[in-house]
Amino acid sequence: MDRLPPLRLLTAFDLVARLGSMRLAAARLNVSQPAVTQALKALEDHVGTTLLDRGTRPARLTEAGQQLARATGEGLDMIATAIAEIRASADVQHQRITVACTLGMATYWLMPRLPDFYAAHPDLLVNVQAPPTDLPAVSAGIDVVLRYGWGGWTDGETQKLFDERVCPVGHPALVERLLVSGAGLEGAPLIHVRNAETRHWADWPDYLARRGAGRHAGSSQIFDNYVQAVQAAVGGSGLVLGWRSITQGLVDEGALVAWPDAEIDLGTGYYATLSPGGAVKPAARGFAAWLGLVYAEQGSKEVARAVVDRNGKRE
Secondary structure (H helix, E strand, O other), rough: OOOOOOHHHHHHHHHHHHHHHHHHHHHHHOOOOHHHHHHHHOOOOOOOOOOEOOOOOOOOOOOOHHHHHHHHHHHHHHHHHHHHHHHHHHHHHHHHEEEOOOOHHHHHHHHHHHHHHHHHOOOOOOEEEEOOOOOOOOOOOOOEEEEEEEOOOOOOOEEEEEEEOOEEEEEEEHHHOOOOOOOHHHHHHEEEEEOOOOOOOOHHHHHHHHHOOOOOOOOOEEEOOOHHHHHHHOOOEEEEEEEEEHHHHHHHHHOOOEOOOOOOOOOOOOEEEHHHHHHOOHHHHHHHHHHHHHHHHHHHHHHHEEEEEEEOOOO
């Protein structure tokens, strides 16, 4: 790199070559014409040959000058393009929010609501990641983490979003048939979600024990992720434990119905953690604030729904 002349000399030469005039180059650089002349002379001393034929009016590039002009033109253009791309990438990074959550939360809750966020923040972009583990953690590049559990996380700014509740849900025809037959949950076909990453979620044995129900004697299906299990329930294969934050939308649409008087509160909830990196990004903080507003709205809807469920009409 020691063989290269100072960048200011190459810049001055490139402008002279492009504009064909030392006067115009000086005006573009906002310097005097003698300063441009000195820069060209210094560059010629560094190269070891004449770059500009000063015996012509206007001065013209020598053969060596033309060779160097081609190189400086391409090189400086590449540098300018690279800098522009880096700046654009940096701007995008400031405008991008990376959120980690479970696959079920992403599929059934977050993604359907993102259009509302984009409508309010059209200049921002949310990148949603559903890691293999069902308990997402704060890691490099993650701005916000949405997690289910009992709280207590200290890897960022954590706030509780809402209390979670669980209730068996299934296809309307299946639930009606089971209720008419009097089979009860003990004899119903059940859909389980089991893998090494879901141990912190309650499963049917936990639920039935909390309800004081008898031993399950019906058929069972097992899936390794919640999205598959929910789709099987929508298809009428059996009942799945419905987590209100995830399956309530399907219940509202009529694709699923809840087993009557079967909702329980396990003392768990959903939490949002703003990572240390996300805490310094205004976009990530804005997204966390939006989450709080959405969940507050959801809470109001749940209160109204509870009033309807209890009285059959709104108070």
